[in-house]
Amino acid sequence: MYAKQYEVTLPADYDMGVIRKRVADYGHILDDRAGLGLKAYVIRVRGVNGSPVNQYAPFYLWNDTGAMSNFLVGGGGFHGIIRDFGRPAVHHWTGIASHTGPSRGAAPGAASRRLTGIPVDSDPTGTGVTRLIQNEVDELKVLARRDGVHTAALAFDPRHWQLMRFVLWQHAVPEGEDATERYEVLHLSTPHLSDLPEGRHW
Numbered sequence: 642m643y644a645k646q647y648e649v650t651l652p653a654d655y656d657m658g659v660i661r662k663r664v665a666d667y668g669h670i671l672d673d674r675a676g677l678g679l680k681a682y683v684i685r686v687r688g689v690n691g692s693p694v695n696q697y698a699p700f701y702l703w704n705d706t707g708a709m710s711n712f713l714v715g716g717g718g719f720h721g722i723i724r725d726f727g728r729p730a731v732h733h734w735t736g737i738a739s740h741t742g743p744s745r746g747a748a749p750g751a752a753s754r755r756l757t758g759i760p761v762d763s764d765p766t767g768t769g770v771t772r773l774i775q776n777e778v779d780e781l782k783v784l785a786r787r788d789g790v791h792t793a794a795l796a797f798d799p800r801h802w803q804l805m806r807f808v809l810w811q812h813a814v815p816e817g818e819d820a821t822e823r824y825e826v827l828h829l830s831t832p833h834l835s836d837l838p839e840g841r842h843w
Contacts, residue, residue: 642678642702642704642736642739642794642796642838643702643703643706643709643733643734643735643736643796644701644702644703644733644734644735644736644794644796644805644807645700645709645731645732645733645734646698646699646700646731646732646733647698647699647722647729647730647731647732648696648697648698648730648732649696649697649722649726649729650694650695650696651694651695651696651697653687657684657686660684660697660827661684661827664682664827664828665827665828668682668827668828668830670718671718671830672830672831672832673832674708674712674717674830674832675705675832675833676703676707676708676709676833677701677702677705677708677712677830677832677833678701678702678703678704678833678834678836678837679701679702679792679829679830679831679834679837680699680700680701680829681700681701681749681752681809681824681826681828681829682699682826682827682828682829682830683698683699683700683752683825683827684696684697684698684825684827685698685822685823685825689825690814690823692822692823697726698822698824700752700807702739702794702837704833704836713731733798734796734797734798734803735796735797735798735799736795736796736842737774737777737795737796737797737841738778738781738782738794738795738840738841738842739792739793739794739795739838739839739840739842740781740782740785740792740793740794740839740840741785741792741839742786742789742790742791742792742793743786743787743788743789743790744788744789744791744810744811745791745792747811748811748826748829749791749792749809749810749811749826749829750810750811750812750813750825750826751809751810751812751814751824751825751826752807752808752809752810752814752823752824752825753806753807753808753814753818753820753822753823753824754807754808754820754821754822755804755806755819755820755821756803756804756805756821756822757803758801758802758803758804759773759797759802759803759804760773774797777795777804777806778795778841781793781794781795781806782840784808789810789811789815790808790809791809791810791811791829792809792837793806793807793808793809794806794808808820809829
């Protein structure tokens with residue numbers, strides 16, 4: 642599993658109805674995309690759920706990195722983003738774990754993302770990071786059992802030593818949920834969702 646997200650930050654007075662229409666008109670295009678586990682068409686609206694910005698920030702879980710590369714640079718779809726918004730940075734994370742939640746059968750309406758740094762390992766054995774990751778994996782498993790969870794995923798960026806946890810929720814993100822960003826989900830494409838590995842990926 643490989644996670645990917647790009648963020649298109651829009652002007653403060655931008656009409657987010659433009660993005661909603663874009664997703665309504667074209668979101669179905671990836672509903673049968675080979676190699677894609679899921680794509681969540683998510684937005685943040687300035688002043689809603691504490692967001693300081695208007696933002697279009699699609700999130701992906703890929704089963705096939707070749708299919709992901711084709712999407713980005715092979716004419717598979719990302720050229721439309723570049724054409725309409727310029728070329729945003731694409732964040733990407735290597736998968737650690739993913740879980741099916743009890744609301745997998747329902748369409749999610751919200752999502753949460755948590756980004757946290759992985760501290761320098763002070764353990765002389767070099768295994769401190771291993772224990773930290775295992776704790777995160779265990780927490781994800783517990784979180785994924787909560788009512789309203791559709792899918793929960795954990796991944797990391799080894800260049801910046803950053804952990805990313807992304808959760809799709811059937812309804813609103815619960816109050817008190819540990820999240821650095823909260824999103825509204827406009828559409829979810831799930832062509833190969835069932836092929837995503839369950840649990841820790843090793």
